[in-house]
Amino acid sequence: MVPKNPRSPSSGAMNGSCCELEDGFPAVQLFGQGVSYTYDDVILLPGYIDFPADAVDLSTRLSRRRPLAIPCVASPMDTVSEAAMSVAMAALGGAAIVHCNNAPDSQVAIVRAAKARRIPFATDPIFLSPSDSVSDFGPAAYAIVTESGTSKSRVVGVVAKSDWDGLANRNTLVSEYMRHAPVSAPASYDFEKVASFLAGGGLEYAPLVAEDGEVVDLVTKEDVERIKGFPRLGVPSLGADGRFVVGAAIGTRETDKERLEHLVKAGTNVVVVDSSQGNSIYQIEMIKYAKSMYPELDVIGGNVVTVAQAQNLIKVGADGLRVGMGSGSICTTQEVCAVGRGQATAVYKVSSFAKEHDVPVIADGGISNSGHIVKALTLGASTVMMGSFLAGSSEAPGVYEYLNGHRVKKYRGMGSLEAMTKGSDARYLGDTLKLKVAQGVVGAVADKGSILKFIPYTMQAVKQGFQDLGASSLQSAHDLLHSEVLRLEVRTGAAQVEGGVHGLVSFEKKFF
Numbered sequence: 001m002v003p004k005n006p007r008s009p010s011s012g013a014m015n016g017s018c019c020e021l022e023d024g025f026p027a028v029q030l031f032g033q034g035v036s037y038t039y040d041d042v043i044l045l046p047g048y049i050d051f052p053a054d055a056v057d058l059s060t061r062l063s064r065r066r067p068l069a070i071p072c073v074a075s076p077m078d079t080v081s082e083a084a085m086s087v088a089m090a091a092l093g094g095a096a097i098v099h100c101n102n103a104p105d106s107q108v109a110i111v112r113a114a115k116a117r118r119i120p121f122a123t124d125p126i127f128l129s130p131s132d133s134v135s136d137f138g139p140a141a142y143a144i145v146t147e148s149g150t151s152k153s154r155v156v157g158v159v160a161k162s163d164w165d166g167l168a169n170r171n172t173l174v175s176e177y178m179r180h181a182p183v184s185a186p187a188s189y190d191f192e193k194v195a196s197f198l199a200g201g202g203l204e205y206a207p208l209v210a211e212d213g214e215v216v217d218l219v220t221k222e223d224v225e226r227i228k229g230f231p232r233l234g235v236p237s238l239g240a241d242g243r244f245v246v247g248a249a250i251g252t253r254e255t256d257k258e259r260l261e262h263l264v265k266a267g268t269n270v271v272v273v274d275s276s277q278g279n280s281i282y283q284i285e286m287i288k289y290a291k292s293m294y295p296e297l298d299v300i301g302g303n304v305v306t307v308a309q310a311q312n313l314i315k316v317g318a319d320g321l322r323v324g325m326g327s328g329s330i331c332t333t334q335e336v337c338a339v340g341r342g343q344a345t346a347v348y349k350v351s352s353f354a355k356e357h358d359v360p361v362i363a364d365g366g367i368s369n370s371g372h373i374v375k376a377l378t379l380g381a382s383t384v385m386m387g388s389f390l391a392g393s394s395e396a397p398g399v400y401e402y403l404n405g406h407r408v409k410k411y412r413g414m415g416s417l418e419a420m421t422k423g424s425d426a427r428y429l430g431d432t433l434k435l436k437v438a439q440g441v442v443g444a445v446a447d448k449g450s451i452l453k454f455i456p457y458t459m460q461a462v463k464q465g466f467q468d469l470g471a472s473s474l475q476s477a478h479d480l481l482h483s484e485v486l487r488l489e490v491r492t493g494a495a496q497v498e499g500g501v502h503g504l505v506s507f508e509k510k511f512f
């Protein structure tokens with residue numbers, strides 16, 4: 001017997017006498033057949049709509065005590081999540097997890113840089129001293145001149161790239177052509193305040209200075225116009241300190257305890273213990289340690305794909321679980337190790353168990369379109385974690401290059417040989433092994449522009465998916481799933497072809 005959807009007309013007075021027909025499969029039945037399904041294998045059957053798409057509420061939790069306005073998380077990978085990604089994600093209401101494939105002080109510097117900002121920035125600030133000369137200006141339009149040439153001293157001027165471009169002798173000392181610095185704005189100003197600060201003072205640019213005197217950035221009228229050109233920023237992710245929420249990854253080695261201490265001191269709001277297979281004594285000990293040392297800090301464990309794995313991490317206090325093994329776009333784990341699980345099955349199984357313990361699940365990897373996000377969230381996840389989906393954005397680390405006429409950015413697996421030379425082999429428990437075997441590749445992804453533009457459009461698409469399902473929020477989608485009102489089916493190969501654009505001689509696929 002199909003349970004009734006409380007919102008469907010057949011459950012009300014309209015035709016209360018009618019019996020509903022069995023149609024589609026509840027998730028518990030579909031995922032209980034011994035088949036490992038991924039997102040593309042399954043399709044969600046539509047429900048009943050009685051609300052507009054804009055009424056769908058996508059607010060959620062990253063971990064037990066960390067609310068987010070949108071269910072998006074940037075993966076702790078060195079070609080995805082550094083300061084610019086962290087700030088932009090938090091400005092949108094999501095979060096980024098700063099990777100740990102670097103020395104602890106470099107990771108801490110990234111977290112500090114992100115937490116010091118309230119405005120998504122396009123380029124890292126350049127600092128010069130008056131006695132410097134400039135050999136290469138880079139992509140920024142202005143450089144900040146401070147007494148000592150570092151961020152930690154007083155602003156004495158600004159150098160415009162256009163002025164430097166016009167120099168007959170590029171080696172001219174900065175002091176000879178720098179402009180007087182205008183009045184600074186507090187770094188704690190949010191976008192609206194900075195915009196009116198510039199407009200009110202008729203300023204082209206203004207340095208942003210933190211309470212402790214550190215110069216954080218230089219914001220320009222162009223930056224304000226650029227951000228105004230994107231969809232309106234949502235409800236930002238802010239911590240109790242009033243600053244943006246920034247997450248950070250740690251490993252499971254003894255030395256990661258010291259890394260953790262510095263990250264906590266820098267104000268990190270949530271940590272992810274980053275292992276490809278999280279059900280290990282090393283991770284269990286690290287979660288226990290982190291929870292006992294920093295009870296106020298939410299600690300996310302993973303990665304897991306089975307209930308047994310999840311159980312062990314929840315038992316020692318994990319506040320969130322990262323789910324996915326072998327589903328990442330750059331991942332060769334299933335090929336190399338023959339271990340993992342289809343992502344749809346993994347998300348459904350783990351989140352069904354984690355729900356009983358009030359532990360939110362992050363569906364990690366394999367997201368390449370908004371439909372995958374709808375499926376992940378509907379199958380029980382509270383957020384999705386993305387690598388390739390974000391790696392081509394202007395906020396991802398690295399520079400754009402041209403490959404066969406396409407503008408691309410490098411994107412690499414943390415288990416690729418290249419990334420592992422910097423320390424990420426620990427994620428695969430390979431740091432002590434003599435022979436290194438890759439579980440990931442190095443590649444490139446297309447330029448996607450700013451996440452400030454494509455994430456809001458993606459969220460709009462997700463809202464439309466939820467509306468089709470008759471789910472007005474993540475909670476309502478999870479209720480439909482577990483009450484078995486939500487129905488699914490497996491798609492044949494032909495159904496998957498039919499579900500995409502087909503039969504055309506040519507077409508242009510534009511998302512927005």
Ligand code: IMP
Pocket residue numbers: 075076077303324326327328329330331332333364365366367385386387388389412413414415416439440441
């Ligand atoms: P994507 O969003 O499909 O590109 O997948 C990103 C996810 O893949 C990350 O969040 C990690 O969980 C996982 N991952 C990152 N690097 C590797 C790797 O080298 N091998 C296997 N999985 C990886």
